[in-house]
Amino acid sequence: MSNILIKGAKVVNEGRITLLDVLIEGERIVAIETNMPVTSDMEVIDARGKFLLPGCIDDQVHFREPGLTHKATIGTESKACLAGGITSFLEMPNTHPQTTTAQAYNDKLDLAAKTSWVNYGFLFGGTNDNLEEIKAIDLKMTPGLKLFLGSSTGNMLVDDPDTLKKIFSVFQLPIAVHCEDEQTVSANLAEYINRYGDDIPIEHHPDIRSAEACYLSSSKAIALAKETGARLHVFHLSTARETTLFQNDVPLAKKQITSEVCIHHLWFSDEDYAQKGTHIKWNPAVKSAADRARLWEALNDDRIDIIATDHAPHTLEEKDQVYTKAPSGGPMVQHALAVMLECVNQGKITLQKVVEKMCHNPAILFSIKERGYIKTGYYADLVLVDLNQAQTITRDNLLYKCGWSPLEGTTLRGAVTHTFLNGTLMYAHGNIKVANHAKPLSFTR
Ligand code: DOR
Numbered sequence: 001m002s003n004i005l006i007k008g009a010k011v012v013n014e015g016r017i018t019l020l021d022v023l024i025e026g027e028r029i030v031a032i033e034t035n036m037p038v039t040s041d042m043e044v045i046d047a048r049g050k051f052l053l054p055g056c057i058d059d060q061v062h063f064r065e066p067g068l069t070h071k072a073t074i075g076t077e078s079k080a081c082l083a084g085g086i087t088s089f090l091e092m093p094n095t096h097p098q099t100t101t102a103q104a105y106n107d108k109l110d111l112a113a114k115t116s117w118v119n120y121g122f123l124f125g126g127t128n129d130n131l132e133e134i135k136a137i138d139l140k141m142t143p144g145l146k147l148f149l150g151s152s153t154g155n156m157l158v159d160d161p162d163t164l165k166k167i168f169s170v171f172q173l174p175i176a177v178h179c180e181d182e183q184t185v186s187a188n189l190a191e192y193i194n195r196y197g198d199d200i201p202i203e204h205h206p207d208i209r210s211a212e213a214c215y216l217s218s219s220k221a222i223a224l225a226k227e228t229g230a231r232l233h234v235f236h237l238s239t240a241r242e243t244t245l246f247q248n249d250v251p252l253a254k255k256q257i258t259s260e261v262c263i264h265h266l267w268f269s270d271e272d273y274a275q276k277g278t279h280i281k282w283n284p285a286v287k288s289a290a291d292r293a294r295l296w297e298a299l300n301d302d303r304i305d306i307i308a309t310d311h312a313p314h315t316l317e318e319k320d321q322v323y324t325k326a327p328s329g330g331p332m333v334q335h336a337l338a339v340m341l342e343c344v345n346q347g348k349i350t351l352q353k354v355v356e357k358m359c360h361n362p363a364i365l366f367s368i369k370e371r372g373y374i375k376t377g378y379y380a381d382l383v384l385v386d387l388n389q390a391q392t393i394t395r396d397n398l399l400y401k402c403g404w405s406p407l408e409g410t411t412l413r414g415a416v417t418h419t420f421l422n423g424t425l426m427y428a429h430g431n432i433k434v435a436n437h438a439k440p441l442s443f444t445r
């Protein structure tokens with residue numbers, strides 16, 4: 001097997017940008033040096049002018065398999081990950097069957113072993129009645145638990161207070177939560193249906209899935225985590241007020257309560273509903289520009305730890321229905337990193353911070369072994385990006401099974417040019433290698 005030498009890249013890692021060569025042997029990074037000599041057994045990738053990042057780890061995706069494969073499959077969406085510079089994902093349990101039993105969990109792992117194009121891990125799903133299954137989880141093999149503390153696609157609401165307290169008390173790994181207070185959302189929805197019937201103008205989505213609903217649910221979950229000592233991770237913050245619930249006075253590795261923000265909540269605001277309609281209907285809802293500004297602040301000052309996608313494809317037919325019938329969610333993995341590169345170009349965030357939030361921090365938070373950094377001995381999951389290459393997102397360049405994107409028509413300054421997975425160059429300038437080299441994630445515990 002020949003070695004790969006990535007030559008002359010601006011390596012972005014652990015807060016620094018340094019001009020370096022990176023040597024890959026087999027699946028691993030074996031040397032990181034300046035001006036490494038080229039030998040005849042090396043395949044050289046000329047990376048001058050480009051930035052080399054660790055492959056992104058997306059801690060929240062919905063790939064719909066098993067059971068919802070008319071929307072997406074692990075195969076189709078993980079291929080889109082490769083093109084987007086995401087080399088590992090953690091997938092959510094709201095599939096059919098739900099990933100709430102050991103059997104369903106192992107079946108999903110088997111499926112991914114056969115079809116995933118990038119490295120994979122799965123969050124186990126908690127429900128009102130699977131406490132015994134949760135207690136039996138193999139902690140060495142599992143990144144954590146996902147609880148819907150507000151219902152969304154897939155009927156997985158956990159609303160029994162006793163069960164919740166028991167889960168928070170016994171489970172030792174990160175508990176990732178979707179926070180929107182169910183009673184508040186239901187009451188708001190009933191009021192709007194009363195006024196408009198099913199055809200509620202989409203602009204009211206953030207009034208229904210309101211900031212109050214988010215705050216009430218997040219603050220309750222945090223109070224319970226403090227009471228029980230649970231390791232809580234709050235997914236997809238969408239409001240200014242929730243950002244006040246999180247701290248930045250200790251490093252991530254020492255935090256007991258952490259948070260995430262998603263690309264769509266950083267990119268869109270309620271001003272976009274008029275043009276994008278239900279295509280930007282998400283749970284939690286995209287809220288005001290003022291909320292978005294505070295999310296950016298909290299991300300940059302480290303109250304928010306992780307950037308993820310909540311990639312959640314539905315078909316266009318499903319999305320184009322009236323408000324009450326259009327499901328929430330949209331695809332994002334193919335352009336999540338490119339959106340952040342555009343934001344780097346706009347001066348909203350540094351490239352080092354993007355790497356911290358999309359690569360290092362998911363690895364720290366979920367104890368993912370030997371990934372998320374550019375380090376000797378680590379797996380060579382690497383991404384080359386060009387900050388000057390502009391791309392316009394159109395339907396014909398999408399890899400998602402659902403065939404649409406909420407970003408269609410958007411031009412981004414910044415593109416992924418190469419993705420290396422476990423030491424193999426899997427994606428280069430729009431082309432994907434035929435062979436599959438994905439692995440299950442392992443965890444350091
Ligand atoms: O908008 C969303 N869609 N939010 C979620 O939490 C679930 C997701 C889905 O699975 O469709």
